[in-house]
Amino acid sequence: MSLLATSDSSFPLLVVLNPHAGRKQGREQFTTIVKPALDKAEIPFRLIETTAKGHALTYFKENTQRILSDLAQSLATTSTKDLILQIMVLGGDGTVHEIVNGVLGALKCLYHAQSEFQPKIMFSVIPTGTGNSIATSLGIKSVQDAIDRYLSGNTQALRVMTVSTRDERPPTAPSVSVSSPPSPVPFQEWNVQLYTVVVNSFGLHAATVYEAEGFRSLGNDRFKLSALKNIALLQQYSATVDLYGPIQRYDGTVGEFEAVPTANATSPEEAANVLSRHLPGPFTYLLITKQASMEPGFKPTPFARASDEWLDVLCVQNVGRLTMLKILGEAKSGAHIDDWRVQYFKAKVVELETPQGGRLCVDGEFLPIGAGLSGRVRVEVVSDPQVQLFHVFA
Numbered sequence: 001m002s003l004l005a006t007s008d009s010s011f012p013l014l015v016v017l018n019p020h021a022g023r024k025q026g027r028e029q030f031t032t033i034v035k036p037a038l039d040k041a042e043i044p045f046r047l048i049e050t051t052a053k054g055h056a057l058t059y060f061k062e063n064t065q066r067i068l069s070d071l072a073q074s075l076a077t078t079s080t081k082d083l084i085l086q087i088m089v090l091g092g093d094g095t096v097h098e099i100v101n102g103v104l105g106a107l108k109c110l111y112h113a114q115s116e117f118q119p120k121i122m123f124s125v126i127p128t129g130t131g132n133s134i135a136t137s138l139g140i141k142s143v144q145d146a147i148d149r150y151l152s153g154n155t156q157a158l159r160v161m162t163v164s165t166r167d168e169r170p171p172t173a174p175s176v177s178v179s180s181p182p183s184p185v186p187f188q189e190w191n192v193q194l195y196t197v198v199v200n201s202f203g204l205h206a207a208t209v210y211e212a213e214g215f216r217s218l219g220n221d222r223f224k225l226s227a228l229k230n231i232a233l234l235q236q237y238s239a240t241v242d243l244y245g246p247i248q249r250y251d252g253t254v255g256e257f258e259a260v261p262t263a264n265a266t267s268p269e270e271a272a273n274v275l276s277r278h279l280p281g282p283f284t285y286l287l288i289t290k291q292a293s294m295e296p297g298f299k300p301t302p303f304a305r306a307s308d309e310w311l312d313v314l315c316v317q318n319v320g321r322l323t324m325l326k327i328l329g330e331a332k333s334g335a336h337i338d339d340w341r342v343q344y345f346k347a348k349v350v351e352l353e354t355p356q357g358g359r360l361c362v363d364g365e366f367l368p369i370g371a372g373l374s375g376r377v378r379v380e381v382v383s384d385p386q387v388q389l390f391h392v393f394a
């Protein structure tokens, strides 16, 4: 998709610079590479430098309506469907996550009044964070590469996931049982807590990200150090996970995803519509993501695509230290998915429930999970066009 048809060259590109991301080199990268490139291309921009955690979230919550109204004025249009707002992010996935949540928080109230309100938000992600999962999954190799892709104008959808918890009303669905998985609980009973663009994780991955914050000065190595520490003290995380479908599972013998077989299916069509799969845990490692790579050289869900409607679910249940080390070692290239102890699914909805509570890592933030059915958490890919506004220069 090219931007040339609908963007307004006089409206400034918003450049959001997180000076704290990665090894704190964002400012330098901006001054030496990004700004000269934008100046050379005569692209006007407005710089927003974040000053603290949560700044980008608050900024976009408070200012998105005004920014879009200024953009509409500059385009002399009344149709919000024509609006394309470009945001260049010098930061990592956490900064993109804050902006997405800020924009959607700002637009929520407009939707009651105006069902047609669907601007497009185009991100240019300049990888100056640590993991840079979005940029790495797109194959972006450097700051210059990201700028070149911005200037070439090709974009693709950046599908958003929701993370929801149950509301306070008493449950109407049957409680979970190992022998018979529950039906998905109707969406009206769920409250969206957060929007997420990269990864939701539980178990070792969540523990690794949680502790890696303390090793920020090490750059990318902070994840390796934290992972090694958590593998040395490896825990199994009690939970049950239900996948709702249709569901596909990667089959290493053919190198493809296949519909999850069911004992009762009488035809391939029926098998393709398997609607649920119950995983009893305990979990060593669980990722629910739309990105193929979490960081350069780490490709846990190699078939994930930011632009499609699938959740990629990587699941390792109840394995020991050596097996986990082997699996993570092979995940550098993506070869781990051929290991029989790794379950790799595609699903539409994932629900997780823990007996004693725990924490879900949501794009680097941490959502506490309550114990039992009332703490059940649900992840799904958004199909609502009023939420699915985001695109990324690819």
Ligand SMILES: Nc1ncnc2c1ncn2[C@@H]1O[C@H](COP(=O)(O)OP(=O)(O)OP(=O)(O)O)[C@@H](O)[C@H]1O
Pocket: 018, 019, 020, 021, 022, 023, 050, 051, 052, 053, 054, 055, 091, 092, 093, 094, 095, 096, 098, 128, 129, 130, 131, 132, 133, 364
């Ligand atoms: N000026 C600031 N000082 C301190 N923290 C900030 C500042 N601006 C933003 N932050 C916070 O920095 C954190 C890290 O940002 P971000 O996630 O983009 O980088 P990263 O963690 O290095 O990269 P990645 O998420 O790709 O691994 C975010 O939680 C963000 O809220």
